[in-house]
Amino acid sequence: MTSTASPQTPDDLDLGGDSRARGTDRGFRGLVTFAGLTVLIVLGLILVTTTMRAMPAISHEGLLGFVFGTRWAPNDDVFGAFSMLYGTLVTSLIGMLIAVPVSIGIALFITEVAHARSRKYIVTIIDLLATVPSVVFGLVGVLVVVPFITPVYQWFAGLVEPIPLLSSLFADTNTGRNYFTAGLVLTIMVIPIITSIAREVFDTVPEADKQAAYALGATRWEMIKGAILPHSFGGLVGASMLGLGRAMGETIAVALVIGGSFHISASMFDTGNTMAAAIAQQWGESTGLHTDALIGIGVVLFAITVIINFAARWVVRRAEIKMRGAHT
Amino acid sequence: MKLNRRAIFGTITASTLAFGLAACGGGDGDGAGGDMASGEINASGASFPDAYYAAATEEYAEVNPDLIVTYNAVGSGQGKSDFGEGLNDFAGTDSLVGSDDGPEEGSYQYIPTVAAPITVSYNLEGVEGLQIGQETLAMIFQGDITAWDDELIAADNPDLELPSTDITVAHRSDGSGTTGNFTKFLDEATESWTLGSGDTAEWPSNSIGGDGNTGVAQAVTETDGAIGYVDLADAAETGLVTASIENADGNFVQPTLEGTTAGLDGAVINDDLTYNPLNAAGPEAYPITAPTYILIRTDYEDENVAAGVKEFLTWLLTDGQNLAAQNNFAALPEGLQQQALDVLNETIA
Numbered sequence: 001m002t003s004t005a006s007p008q009t010p011d012d013l014d015l016g017g018d019s020r021a022r023g024t025d026r027g028f029r030g031l032v033t034f035a036g037l038t039v040l041i042v043l044g045l046i047l048v049t050t051t052m053r054a055m056p057a058i059s060h061e062g063l064l065g066f067v068f069g070t071r072w073a074p075n076d077d078v079f080g081a082f083s084m085l086y087g088t089l090v091t092s093l094i095g096m097l098i099a100v101p102v103s104i105g106i107a108l109f110i111t112e113v114a115h116a117r118s119r120k121y122i123v124t125i126i127d128l129l130a131t132v133p134s135v136v137f138g139l140v141g142v143l144v145v146v147p148f149i150t151p152v153y154q155w156f157a158g159l160v161e162p163i164p165l166l167s168s169l170f171a172d173t174n175t176g177r178n179y180f181t182a183g184l185v186l187t188i189m190v191i192p193i194i195t196s197i198a199r200e201v202f203d204t205v206p207e208a209d210k211q212a213a214y215a216l217g218a219t220r221w222e223m224i225k226g227a228i229l230p231h232s233f234g235g236l237v238g239a240s241m242l243g244l245g246r247a248m249g250e251t252i253a254v255a256l257v258i259g260g261s262f263h264i265s266a267s268m269f270d271t272g273n274t275m276a277a278a279i280a281q282q283w284g285e286s287t288g289l290h291t292d293a294l295i296g297i298g299v300v301l302f303a304i305t306v307i308i309n310f311a312a313r314w315v316v317r318r319a320e321i322k323m324r325g326a327h328t
Numbered sequence: 329m330k331l332n333r334r335a336i337f338g339t340i341t342a343s344t345l346a347f348g349l350a351a352c353g354g355g356d357g358d359g360a361g362g363d364m365a366s367g368e369i370n371a372s373g374a375s376f377p378d379a380y381y382a383a384a385t386e387e388y389a390e391v392n393p394d395l396i397v398t399y400n401a402v403g404s405g406q407g408k409s410d411f412g413e414g415l416n417d418f419a420g421t422d423s424l425v426g427s428d429d430g431p432e433e434g435s436y437q438y439i440p441t442v443a444a445p446i447t448v449s450y451n452l453e454g455v456e457g458l459q460i461g462q463e464t465l466a467m468i469f470q471g472d473i474t475a476w477d478d479e480l481i482a483a484d485n486p487d488l489e490l491p492s493t494d495i496t497v498a499h500r501s502d503g504s505g506t507t508g509n510f511t512k513f514l515d516e517a518t519e520s521w522t523l524g525s526g527d528t529a530e531w532p533s534n535s536i537g538g539d540g541n542t543g544v545a546q547a548v549t550e551t552d553g554a555i556g557y558v559d560l561a562d563a564a565e566t567g568l569v570t571a572s573i574e575n576a577d578g579n580f581v582q583p584t585l586e587g588t589t590a591g592l593d594g595a596v597i598n599d600d601l602t603y604n605p606l607n608a609a610g611p612e613a614y615p616i617t618a619p620t621y622i623l624i625r626t627d628y629e630d631e632n633v634a635a636g637v638k639e640f641l642t643w644l645l646t647d648g649q650n651l652a653a654q655n656n657f658a659a660l661p662e663g664l665q666q667q668a669l670d671v672l673n674e675t676i677a
Contacts, residue, residue: 072530074527075528075530076524175536175547176550258537259536260502281501282528284403284406284502285505287430
């Protein structure tokens with residue numbers, strides 16, 4: 001054993017015999033490799049079996065017809081998933097538009113503003129929010145939020161009525177079960193996820209960067225803007241993507257508050273449906289082609305999640321290249 | 329290629345089944361020639377009659393503690409598919425068996441158990457005693473009539489002062505036999521209805537969905553101007569106001585258990601014991617009634633299971649019928665009860 005840069009490499013540890021140590025090491029490596037591969041294998045198997053199972057419905061409609069068809073009528077064997085695709089995207093978008101700024105705010109408050117002592121409690125409370133089962137959020141949504149918020153929606157719809165674009169985006173309604181309520185419920189559910197990752201990301205900003213900003217006479221806000229946010233951009237996108245994944249896949253809470261109708265409406269105050277919610281709602285009484293079509297929706301949801309994740313990665317890479325370019 | 333669903337439910341049901349059989353084998357030896365069957369009966373299916381079946385199995389546990397009957401309310405579709413795959417001993421279903429539902433033709437026999445009215449409940453401040461004609465009902469639920477002061481509604485209610493509130497249709501967001509029977513009624517009884525019938529429907533755009541009967545009841549309660557179809561038990565529990573619906577004889581009838589049994593009396597019973605109580609004749613008959621059946625096998629592999637199923641169903645069709653009313657279900661009329669018992673005795677010798 002010649003001296004190496006790091007004396008803590010496994011080869012240098014005396015574990016009572018080199019060959020045994022190496023054997024253990026090899027065994028360990030095999031075990032963790034297998035664990036890592038399991039994820040890929042399971043994911044692959046899920047994709048293969050669901051796609052095969054969904055084929056009858058997809059070939060019945062044609063892939064484009066299945067994804068972009070606007071009519072979902074199991075009684076007539078017509079399966080177009082677009083109203084649900086639309087609902088999934090719209091509710092997730094509402095959820096993200098509210099949750100991302102709020103979460104970043106909370107994370108900044110925890111890392112930069114709050115006292116060390118109160119910090120611990122805030123973190124615990126936020127994490128506690130993440131442990132509440134989604135069905136509880138759904139029930140609170142449908143029993144408390146929906147009846148309470150309907151007049152608020154009506155008031156707001158009346159307020160924006162004279163404004164052209166907003167009036168169709170927030171049209172008058174008589175129910176609180178709609179895209180917007182679903183978006184609000186999703187907001188509450190993704191805030192803890194985004195917050196806790198954003199917090200970790202902000203913690204990785206080198207103290208030197210922050211001190212340097214202060215040394216140049218920056219205020220706290222200027223320091224956050226100049227030192228923390230640029231450094232954390234990639235991590236924040238990642239945090240948001242995890243939140244988005246949760247929002248798009250959320251099933252039962254959305255199923256309870258979205259109103260379960262297969263329409264496409266520009267108004268956020270209209271009833272709709274999402275992919276995950278529709279699967280849960282219709283699964284029990286479905287047979288034959290209808291069942292296959294529901295599985296097909298699952299495949300579409302999976303594909304969209306993958307596409308969005310890759311797109312996010314691309315955004316992060318581009319932004320980081322640009323930022324590094326600007327720095328040097 | 330029914331891998332997923334079968335795998336999951338298969339494992340669960342198979343393990344319970346194995347447990348049940350083991351319990352059978354290990355039980356006391358007097359089972360073969362004794363009066364009472366013993367062991368475990370495993371059933372799954374429709375959720376609509378679940379409240380009644382739950383009460384019945386609980387009561388039955390006191391009648392014969394040695395025979396344990398479990399009913400899983402997984403939905404009619406799942407129940408039928410379980411039946412086809414041999415995963416349950418009998419299935420509950422609100423709908424008839426279709427060609428791709430699972431059970432093979434000739435392998436099953438329908439046994440009717442109870443029925444229940446489907447109410448048309450509404451939320452309209454200050455309006456009570458609303459009467460709705462059949463054609464009007466169809467037009468309301470498919471969105472042709474959008475305001476409460478429509479002249480067609482007014483024509484059925486000359487004495488009522490109707491507000492101009494918008495109508496919101498509340499429906500089931502999950503697939504449901506209740507939706508199936510309600511749309512089947514509209515489809516068969518009216519000319520205006522164009523949305524067909526089935527466990528799901530293409531509701532108009534002025535509609536909201538609720539999960540389960542409770543969900544629809546909740547949606548009606550919270551929405552001013554809402555109208556929805558809800559089973560009697562949930563409508564009564566939520567305190568909803570129910571509309572009187574025009575029946576085949578042209579009378580406006582409130583959804584009651586008496587009206588339902590009257591409807592069953594007026595229904596034509598087919599040879600396979602299926603019947604259609606929707607819009608049945610009779611001055612008192614409530615027109616929107618949902619029947620529910622149990623599917624039994626024509627050929628049980630295990631004698632013990634066959635004896636258990638027979639014994640439980642015999643009880644369900646006799647003493648068990650008394651439990652129906654307190655759970656807001658209508659008992660079968662005596663004639664149909666007897667017919668069902670006869671068929672049960674023929675099928676399981």
